[in-house]
Amino acid sequence: MTYMAIPNIGNYTIALATAVESLGIKAWASTATTPEALKLGISAAPESVCLPMKAHLGHFIEADRAGVEYAFMVNSVGTCRLRYYRHMIGQILKDMGLKIKIFGLGFDGFKPPIVRYFDPGPVTFLKPIFHTALKIKVIDELEVAAWRTRPVELTQGDTTRVMNRLLVELSESGTMAGTRAIRRKAARCFAEIPIDTEKQPLKVGLVGEISFLRDKCLNKNIEYILGSQGIELRNFFLLGEELNNISRIVLLNQNRRKYLSRIADRYLQCTVGGHALDSVAHSIRCADEGYDGMVHLCPSGCMPEVSVRPILKRVSKDKNIPILEMSYDEHTCGVGMATRLEAFADVLRERRKKVNK
Amino acid sequence: MNDSCYLGIDVGSISTNCVIIAPDGEVLFEIYKRGEGSPISSVQQCLAQLTEQMPERLSIKGVCTTGSGRILAGAMVGADVIKNEISAHARAALHLYPDARTIFEIGGQDSKVTILRDGAVVDFAMNLVCAAGTGSFLDSQARRMNITIEELSSRAMLSDNPTNIAGRCTVFAESDMIHKQQVGHEQKDIMMGLCHALVRNYLSNVCNGKEIKPPVVFQGGVSANAGICRAFREALQCDIIIPPYNMVMGAYGAALIAAQSSIVETRFRGTEVAARPIATRGFECGDCPNCCEIIEVMDDDEVIGRTGGRCGKWEGKTGPRESLRGNGPSGAVSAASIDCEKCGLVDDVPDLIQMGVRKK
Numbered sequence: 160m161t162y163m164a165i166p167n168i169g170n171y172t173i174a175l176a177t178a179v180e181s182l183g184i185k186a187w188a189s190t191a192t193t194p195e196a197l198k199l200g201i202s203a204a205p206e207s208v209c210l211p212m213k214a215h216l217g218h219f220i221e222a223d224r225a226g227v228e229y230a231f232m233v234n235s236v237g238t239c240r241l242r243y244y245r246h247m248i249g250q251i252l253k254d255m256g257l258k259i260k261i262f263g264l265g266f267d268g269f270k271p272p273i274v275r276y277f278d279p280g281p282v283t284f285l286k287p288i289f290h291t292a293l294k295i296k297v298i299d300e301l302e303v304a305a306w307r308t309r310p311v312e313l314t315q316g317d318t319t320r321v322m323n324r325l326l327v328e329l330s331e332s333g334t335m336a337g338t339r340a341i342r343r344k345a346a347r348c349f350a351e352i353p354i355d356t357e358k359q360p361l362k363v364g365l366v367g368e369i370s371f372l373r374d375k376c377l378n379k380n381i382e383y384i385l386g387s388q389g390i391e392l393r394n395f396f397l398l399g400e401e402l403n404n405i406s407r408i409v410l411l412n413q414n415r416r417k418y419l420s421r422i423a424d425r426y427l428q429c430t431v432g433g434h435a436l437d438s439v440a441h442s443i444r445c446a447d448e449g450y451d452g453m454v455h456l457c458p459s460g461c462m463p464e465v466s467v468r469p470i471l472k473r474v475s476k477d478k479n480i481p482i483l484e485m486s487y488d489e490h491t492c493g494v495g496m497a498t499r500l501e502a503f504a505d506v507l508r509e510r511r512k513k514v515n516k
Numbered sequence: 517m518n519d520s521c522y523l524g525i526d527v528g529s530i531s532t533n534c535v536i537i538a539p540d541g542e543v544l545f546e547i548y549k550r551g552e553g554s555p556i557s558s559v560q561q562c563l564a565q566l567t568e569q570m571p572e573r574l575s576i577k578g579v580c581t582t583g584s585g586r587i588l589a590g591a592m593v594g595a596d597v598i599k600n601e602i603s604a605h606a607r608a609a610l611h612l613y614p615d616a617r618t619i620f621e622i623g624g625q626d627s628k629v630t631i632l633r634d635g636a637v638v639d640f641a642m643n644l645v646c647a648a649g650t651g652s653f654l655d656s657q658a659r660r661m662n663i664t665i666e667e668l669s670s671r672a673m674l675s676d677n678p679t680n681i682a683g684r685c686t687v688f689a690e691s692d693m694i695h696k697q698q699v700g701h702e703q704k705d706i707m708m709g710l711c712h713a714l715v716r717n718y719l720s721n722v723c724n725g726k727e728i729k730p731p732v733v734f735q736g737g738v739s740a741n742a743g744i745c746r747a748f749r750e751a752l753q754c755d756i757i758i759p760p761y762n763m764v765m766g767a768y769g770a771a772l773i774a775a776q777s778s779i780v781e782t783r784f785r786g787t788e789v790a791a792r793p794i795a796t797r798g799f800e801c802g803d804c805p806n807c808c809e810i811i812e813v814m815d816d817d818e819v820i821g822r823t824g825g826r827c828g829k830w831e832g833k834t835g836p837r838e839s840l841r842g843n844g845p846s847g848a849v850s851a852a853s854i855d856c857e858k859c860g861l862v863d864d865v866p867d868l869i870q871m872g873v874r875k876k
Binding site: 162172173176185186187188189190191193194195227316323326327330375376469472481494495497498499501502503505506509510512513 | 584599600602603634636637638640642725807829868870871
């Protein structure tokens, strides 16, 4: 069997792994960067690049060591450095003398090079694509259900356990019928978790760089830390929404960016790339919707997110919503982060108590 | 009810502090101890000292630990509440000065600013990547000048004409200081210049973008340094309040939190902990590729606490290791998990799913 290493984007990696099957090969991936991979990446990458790049690089080195022949790396069209990362990672791997062959996403002619290389038949190709779309939808639903349930669960850890179990089943599911069954079961399982119906959890929005938002290893499991402190989260990166956006651009010429830049117009007019516009627009939207606070995750040296940090400070002042800045890299210790998050939760709780008085 | 009291323990990077308060917030005992690197023995020494000082009639009704070593200390003594130091410091300052609007807290390796409005914390910041504006910086400079930190403070107060010293980075401050010494500046002026450099660094790095409004309360280990207080007064052009228990405010806040959190029965293991052979040992969890290093706190042969896991299944659990291993993130079987078994859910899932790894 031929294997291909794919970058991890949190739980969505499960869906991406299905997409790889459309090429007639199997995926080699994990839903979070392993500490071992991170170590490899840090030692191989230039010191000043951002942490997500080091994580991806480490993942591919680990893959090569496991004997994987191919790798796939996204290269976005934003003005962030991510667009060059496929070439950079490819070059670093080559300099290290590794044999792994890395593909990007991109068209030259009718078929993307990656499809031309493996040349799957139309049936092999299309079926997993539909299955992937379905899985992404299911994972979106799981994520949303987990944010809602975790802060109000009666026994701490129930949500995480249900979620992880469903994800394992999802990653093993090979047919669309099976995935649909999991989707029905998911709704039932989450409904069965005993919850405290009286509790009014604090609501916090999570914005920032996508790898940090999605990778449990890079964000030190922030969804769990905040959720178990009784905070209902909203993580502003749902792959399903991003894909809907693409289909909307193609079919209706309606870009979500236009909508976001209308919201953020007073604060940010020019393009800074990455998900910076999203960070600003979602912070403003959350403030208007009455969220208690925001957490902004930003890798040290991430150009787009660093550029909007002063803007977010202004938003925080104008809209009277606390925004916690979390800018860090591999040198930051977890204790300091946990202390900040804990203190932030205390601040939000005090604020709400005062408002209710 | 006169006999009940509450204990707050602050295990910081440089010092370990204990405070015992009466239920109304009056401080009965305070201990400030510079640690020698081992948090366990520091806490034990503090408790031993406490046993000597404390009259028999007092009984501890609640314990709260804070500071960077709060989890380990909490497991050790059996804390009822474990609280972060930002909240603890704010609680103590607000108890003494209800109208305070800014708290500066500079400790051994952390410096923080907390913004309060109408008696509640609204914002805070903590030094992120650099410790140039903290106690360790002053400590190392004093050591270089071959004087104690107390001498540094008293000499700086004598200066009328402080020298300008670069304070961005500890190493560069040192080279600048050597240069100023060689040029022939007086020692007291250099000392005061150092204090100004620290304050400048703190105000521009940690307080960046924060609205500093008086009354300002200044606490933490460095607040004992008169030179720094003078530099703050000159930089901000307003009065700086140094609270009476400035060195142990974290522990005081922790004790207040313990007193106010309506504890029915304390889990405190008694001051005898001071004499117990407490040790820690680490092992690798290995249930999933995260391979978390778990620290077990041992009292003789008995496990009294665990910490260090990423998924939370080891946190605070004291059962035998084998019964916890292999379980899902929340660990041992709970009432809820029995409910979930209806839909076929069991407790053996990893926190991290790997696909295709079985190859080779």
